C-alpha cells in the first residue's frame with residue numbers, strides 16, 4: 001500500500017482531513033475511539049477503518065505514518081502511550097492538536113527514545129479546510145517531515161503552498177499558537193469596528209452591505225471578513241446571540257509567551273481579556289467600580305433584576 005497514512009481521531013478536523021487525504025489519492029486508514037464513527041466514514045468514502053489501534057498499526061506499511069488529530073492534553077497523550085509499544089523504529093507520529101509547544105518537545109523526546117519520529121503540526125482551516133485546504137505549520141527533523149510531506153502536499157491548498165517546515169520539534173505548534181493569537185486580535189478589531197458602525201444609529205448603516213463592499217479591494221479584506229459578511233447578510237441585529245465568546249487556551253499561551261519574551265502584545269492580550277470579560281470574569285470588577293462610584297455620589301448603583 002503506497003502513500004498510506006493512519007488518521008487517529010475523527011472529530012470535525014480529523015474526519016475532514018481524512019476525506020481530503022483520501023480524495024487526494026492517499027491510502028487512508030481511519031481510527032476513532034468510538035468505532036462507529038470510523039465505520040461510518042469508511043462506508044461513506046471507501047477508506048479503510050480499523051477497530052483497534054493494533055489493527056490500525058497492522059494495516060499500515062513500514063515506515064508507518066500516523067496522524068493524531070485529537071484534543072491536546074490527556075486525549076493525545078493516552079493515544080501516544082497506547083500506540084508507542086505497537087510502533088517500530090522509523091515510524092512517524094504526527095501530533096496535529098493545538099498543543100503547547102513545550103508539551104510537544106517533551107512528548108517528542110519520549111517518543112524518539114523508542115526510535116519513533118515525531119512531528120508537531122499546527123493545522124488551520126477549520127470546517128472549510130476540506131474544500132479549501134489547510135495551512136500546516138510543522139516542526140521536526142528533516143527526515144521526519146520528509147516522510148510526512150506527501151500528505152502535507154495533499155492537505156495544503158496547493159502542493160507547494162500553505163505548508164511550512166518551520167524548524168525543530170515544537171516550532172510547528174509555536175507558530176500555530178501565535179497564528180491563533182493573531183486570530184484573536186483580528187477578530188476583536190473587526191468586531192469592534194462593526195459595533196462602532198452599528199452604534200452610529202443616525203446613519204442607519206447596513207452592516208451587511210459595508211462588509212460585502214470591504215471584501216472587494218479594501219485593506220481589511222480577509223477570510224474573517226468573508227465569514228462576517230456571510231452571517232451579517234442573514235442577521236445583523238444579532239439579538240438572539242448571547243454576548244459570550246469561548247476560548248480554548250491558545251490566546252492565553254500566546255500572551256504568556258509574549259510576557260516571557262518581553263514582547264509587548266497589547267492587542268492579542270486585550271482580545272483575550274475581552275473574551276474573558278464576555279464570559280463574566282469582569283463582572284465583579286464592574287460591581288466593585290459601581291459601588292465605589294456610588295460612594296462619592298452622582299451615579300446610583302443599578303440592581304440586578
Ligand SMILES: O=C(CO)[C@H](O)[C@H](O)COP(=O)(O)O
Nearest residue numbers: 124125180247248249250251
Ligand atoms: O485553531 C484554530 C484556528 O486556527 C481554532 O480556531 C482554535 O480553536 C482557536 O482558539 P480558540 O478556540 O481559543 O478561539
